[in-house]
Amino acid sequence: MSVGKRALVTGGAGFLGSHLCERLLAEGYEVVCLDNLLTGDAKNVLHLQADDRFTFHKADVTEPLNEDVTPDIIFHLASLASPVHYSTYPIETLRVGSLGADNVLELARRGGATVVFSSTSEVYGDPEINPQPESYWGNVNPVGPRSMYDEAKRYSEALAVAFYRHYGVDVRLARIFNTYGSRMRLDDGRVLPNFMVQALTGKPLTVYGDGSQTRSLCFVDDLVEGLLRAAHWQSKLTKGQPQTGEPLIVNLGNPDEATVLQLAQEIIAVTGSDSTIDYKPLPGDDPQVRCPDITRAKKILGWEPKVPRSEGLRRVVPYFKEALARGS
Numbered sequence: 001m002s003v004g005k006r007a008l009v010t011g012g013a014g015f016l017g018s019h020l021c022e023r024l025l026a027e028g029y030e031v032v033c034l035d036n037l038l039t040g041d042a043k044n045v046l047h048l049q050a051d052d053r054f055t056f057h058k059a060d061v062t063e064p065l066n067e068d069v070t071p072d073i074i075f076h077l078a079s080l081a082s083p084v085h086y087s088t089y090p091i092e093t094l095r096v097g098s099l100g101a102d103n104v105l106e107l108a109r110r111g112g113a114t115v116v117f118s119s120t121s122e123v124y125g126d127p128e129i130n131p132q133p134e135s136y137w138g139n140v141n142p143v144g145p146r147s148m149y150d151e152a153k154r155y156s157e158a159l160a161v162a163f164y165r166h167y168g169v170d171v172r173l174a175r176i177f178n179t180y181g182s183r184m185r186l187d188d189g190r191v192l193p194n195f196m197v198q199a200l201t202g203k204p205l206t207v208y209g210d211g212s213q214t215r216s217l218c219f220v221d222d223l224v225e226g227l228l229r230a231a232h233w234q235s236k237l238t239k240g241q242p243q244t245g246e247p248l249i250v251n252l253g254n255p256d257e258a259t260v261l262q263l264a265q266e267i268i269a270v271t272g273s274d275s276t277i278d279y280k281p282l283p284g285d286d287p288q289v290r291c292p293d294i295t296r297a298k299k300i301l302g303w304e305p306k307v308p309r310s311e312g313l314r315r316v317v318p319y320f321k322e323a324l325a326r327g328s
């Protein structure tokens, strides 16, 4: 069942966005994909172009949006997401989290669209509690090396909640934890693509710090299912009327927590690599632990991840092999 039939996906040519576009088409939606291709890649959605229900616009969500686009639902995914990318493009990251979020919310306000708003586990910063429930306010350095991303997302959450309360815009905030799958860039810089590329090319795996920090990795298909369920959730809000309380705010991630060192060992094993491990300095403000409490997602959306890491890693190896062979 779909909420409305026309979806706008900002950041739709990115890793996660392209998987979402594919799934939305399969669910019967008409899909407008918007991406400025800063880290997204038009090739990620090339195979969708033959479908006349799919349109791609190369556009920047921080610029005024095309008024002709009248979606029923907006999946707002546009953002730099890798620490390497967002620290390379700090101003763009802050602008997409502020101006971009504003443009999307205004479009929703004018047209009455529902918004599934991608937020992040980074709103919890370097958490003092583990796992992190949605009620946790976080431990964020507002001027640290990750601040351009963390604070942009925290601001955009505040803006989305203000649009919900003040204008009655139907927003659902999805706090997305580390996710992996095909179409991640080889030069993405995040842990999974780095380790896959290093393992498959026989180079040492670069473990930052002593590798005892933890992450919880979610397979992309599970994450997309969570976004769909957030979209289809029945809100009690009356659109256009001021609201009290909070919109739906929900963690989406796989709670199977692992240390980075464990992940390196698993990737060496799944690729059959004879790579060694090379310990490198830990970047500043790197969270020591991260694991989603998904009690709310289970209860409200009936969602939990289905693909265990052992299977997800196995499924993603062929993609990295092919991408390396293509040199892209």
Ligand code: UDP
Binding pocket: 082, 083, 084, 178, 189, 190, 191, 192, 194, 195, 206, 207, 208, 209, 213, 215, 260, 282, 283, 286, 287
């Ligand atoms: N990491 C690592 N080696 C790499 C890339 C990342 O050890 O080549 C570590 C990084 O320090 C962090 C974790 O892996 O502790 C996850 O990093 P990633 O960049 O994927 O995203 P984050 O979860 O930090 O946003």
